[in-house]
Amino acid sequence: MKTLKRQWQYHAMLIPGVILVFIFSYIPLYGLIIAFQEYNPGTGFASPWVGLDNFTYLFSQPAFVKTIWNTLYIACFKLIGGVVVPVIVALLLNELVSEKIKRIFQTLVYIPNFLSWVIMAGVLMEILSRNGAVNQVLGMIGIEPISFLGDSGVFPWTMIVTDIWKGFGFGTVVYLAALSGIDPGLYESAMMDGAKRWKQTIYITIPLLMPTIILMFVLSLGNVLSAGFDQIFNLYSPIVYETGDVIDTYVYRLGIQQAQYSVGTAVGLFKSVVSCILVGLSYFLADKVAGYRVF
Amino acid sequence: MNLYKSKGRKIFNIVNIILLIIISMTCVLPFIHLLAVSFSSATAVSAGKVGFLPIDFNVASYEFALTGGRFIHSMLISFERVILGVGINLVLMILTAYPLSKTKKQVAGRNIYMVFFMITMLVSGGMIPTYLVVTSLGLKDTIWALVLPGALPVYNMIVLMNFMRELPEEMEEAAAIDGASPIQILVRVLLPVLKPALATVGLFCIVAHWNDWFSGLIYMDNINNYPLQTYLQTLLQNFSRMIQQGRNGDMAAMMAHLNERTGRAAQLFLGTIPVMVIYPFLQKYFTKGLVLGSVKG
Numbered sequence: 293m294k295t296l297k298r299q300w301q302y303h304a305m306l307i308p309g310v311i312l313v314f315i316f317s318y319i320p321l322y323g324l325i326i327a328f329q330e331y332n333p334g335t336g337f338a339s340p341w342v343g344l345d346n347f348t349y350l351f352s353q354p355a356f357v358k359t360i361w362n363t364l365y366i367a368c369f370k371l372i373g374g375v376v377v378p379v380i381v382a383l384l385l386n387e388l389v390s391e392k393i394k395r396i397f398q399t400l401v402y403i404p405n406f407l408s409w410v411i412m413a414g415v416l417m418e419i420l421s422r423n424g425a426v427n428q429v430l431g432m433i434g435i436e437p438i439s440f441l442g443d444s445g446v447f448p449w450t451m452i453v454t455d456i457w458k459g460f461g462f463g464t465v466v467y468l469a470a471l472s473g474i475d476p477g478l479y480e481s482a483m484m485d486g487a488k489r490w491k492q493t494i495y496i497t498i499p500l501l502m503p504t505i506i507l508m509f510v511l512s513l514g515n516v517l518s519a520g521f522d523q524i525f526n527l528y529s530p531i532v533y534e535t536g537d538v539i540d541t542y543v544y545r546l547g548i549q550q551a552q553y554s555v556g557t558a559v560g561l562f563k564s565v566v567s568c569i570l571v572g573l574s575y576f577l578a579d580k581v582a583g584y585r586v587f
Numbered sequence: 588m589n590l591y592k593s594k595g596r597k598i599f600n601i602v603n604i605i606l607l608i609i610i611s612m613t614c615v616l617p618f619i620h621l622l623a624v625s626f627s628s629a630t631a632v633s634a635g636k637v638g639f640l641p642i643d644f645n646v647a648s649y650e651f652a653l654t655g656g657r658f659i660h661s662m663l664i665s666f667e668r669v670i671l672g673v674g675i676n677l678v679l680m681i682l683t684a685y686p687l688s689k690t691k692k693q694v695a696g697r698n699i700y701m702v703f704f705m706i707t708m709l710v711s712g713g714m715i716p717t718y719l720v721v722t723s724l725g726l727k728d729t730i731w732a733l734v735l736p737g738a739l740p741v742y743n744m745i746v747l748m749n750f751m752r753e754l755p756e757e758m759e760e761a762a763a764i765d766g767a768s769p770i771q772i773l774v775r776v777l778l779p780v781l782k783p784a785l786a787t788v789g790l791f792c793i794v795a796h797w798n799d800w801f802s803g804l805i806y807m808d809n810i811n812n813y814p815l816q817t818y819l820q821t822l823l824q825n826f827s828r829m830i831q832q833g834r835n836g837d838m839a840a841m842m843a844h845l846n847e848r849t850g851r852a853a854q855l856f857l858g859t860i861p862v863m864v865i866y867p868f869l870q871k872y873f874t875k876g877l878v879l880g881s882v883k884g
Contacts, residue, residue, distance in 0.1 A: 301769040302685075303686070316737075320717040321710065321712045324716055406798075408816050410816045414855040415618065543713075564711070
């Protein structure tokens with residue numbers, strides 16, 4: 293009797309969370325069916341079925357096919373840089389003897405991570421404009437001003453570099469935490485065998501860091517097809533659509549601005565399915581190739 | 588230990604420090620430049636004279652931001668949103684995490700609930716179906732559109748659940764023997780010892796609510812309902828128009844926008860202050876939360 297009463301209270305506590313998650317996560321999940329319908333605001337999620345029409349329409353649009361390539365191009369370089377840069381910075385920081393100096397650097401590189409892309413975009417527009425600070429510095433060493441945000445050839449690289457710049461502090465902190473967990477005895481015995489610092493890094497530090505690197509890589513792989521909506525949306529303009537328009541910004545313009553809900557949802561669904569496959573594949577590879585289970 | 592005193596090592600240390608200084612400066616100098624621009628005169632900024640120190644120091648941009656209506660108005664909306672949103676986040680996270688921190692034996696169906704919540708971390712309906720649900724509930728142009736869709740942050744809830752699991756079971760058992768109900772145990776016994784954990788997840792929620800600009804953009808039709816980050820986002824749009832005008836050779840229009848730079852810099856800088864204030868706390872708790880969150884749920 294007493295346990296029954298206790299049980300009742302536990303379930304009551306869960307009810308508000310279950311209801312809200314049901315409304316705002318599960319109903320939208322069910323709403324994905326409108327990708328196969330001709331959405332009509334009057335009938336909502338019970339609109340007439342059109343099969344795969346929305347998908348055939350999408351893939352017949354050169355602009356959409358272009359966004360897939362743009363997305364992959366930008367996202368792949370972000371993914372690689374987003375893993376390599378923090379590992380290098382963490383290794384450099386780890387070589388510092390003073391804990392205090394280490395902490396100061398860590399604090400500084402971590403700041404951009406907590407600011408929104410709106411703020412960061414404002415800062416970047418300020419320093420990357422034609423007469424902005426970066427072009428002035430480049431001018432001093434005799435480089436012609438570069439239109440970082442207005443030249444469709446440069447724009448993807450501006451996105452890649454600034455995204456890595458904003459995010460590397462987070463990875464650095466994670467890798468430093470992993471580095472501090474390495475048994476110092478391993479280095480001592482390597483030193484006895486005459487291994488120099490460089491060799492220690494190659495043969496001890498990096499292999500021991502591998503599980504964390506793989507974990508971070510797999511976690512970010514799920515976002516490959518996102519390519520950073522917040523960043524690109526705030527920094528792009530029609531003149532760089534050719535190289536800078538990615539799937540998510542396309543969905544926004546099509547779905548929300550032009551109210552083509554069904555086509556927009558079809559893009560969203562396509563993206564989610566590919567992401568799921570990528571994440572599944574990377575879990576599988578991490579397990580088989582590196583022998584590392586993420587979950 | 589000779590290794591640390593060798594000549595090569597010394598050179599490495601110096602190069603390393605220089606490299607790290609350059610890297611960390613790239614993260615700080617842009618903000619110092621922004622600050623300098625915000626305190627400079629518009630003419631000095633357009634002439635490109637401002638580096639890391641203000642030229643023709645003045646606080647006109649700040650006066651404009653703090654007395655002109657929209658900045659303050661949207662900031663107040665953001666504060667309201669953070670208080671309401673984080674309040675709801677915390678209540679829901681506590682109520683959900685506590686039963687889930689029990690075993691399947693103690694709470695029937697615990698694992699089913701867990702799967703129910705975990706699924707939402709892996710798949711989502713995406714932008715448009717969520718937008719349609721929020722719209723059909725009539726939440727558009729109300730503050731609820733900003734706080735209800737993410738009312739239960741599942742990842743942070745799992746972090747909190749892991750904190751709860753680490754507490755010694757004897758604490759609860761003693762209270763249970765005295766006849767305390769689960770809710771009494773949660774409120775009187777657990778919450779007082781969970782303060783650091785609540786601070787951790789609470790801080791994440793504050794940053795998430797403060798930084799979110801997108802929900803404001805899609806759910807608010809009336810610009811008077813924009814939270815601060817969404818309002819700041821509209822300032823950026825003017826700027827991208829400026830890039831285009833510059834390309835089309837419309838220099839007069841471009842110069843007119845250029846004078847907005849100091850004003851925008853001031854508002855962007857003011858927008859970062861709340862995050863900067865809680866940054867030291869964030870840093871303290873962040874790694875801890877990360878480690879606990881990765882413990883399997």
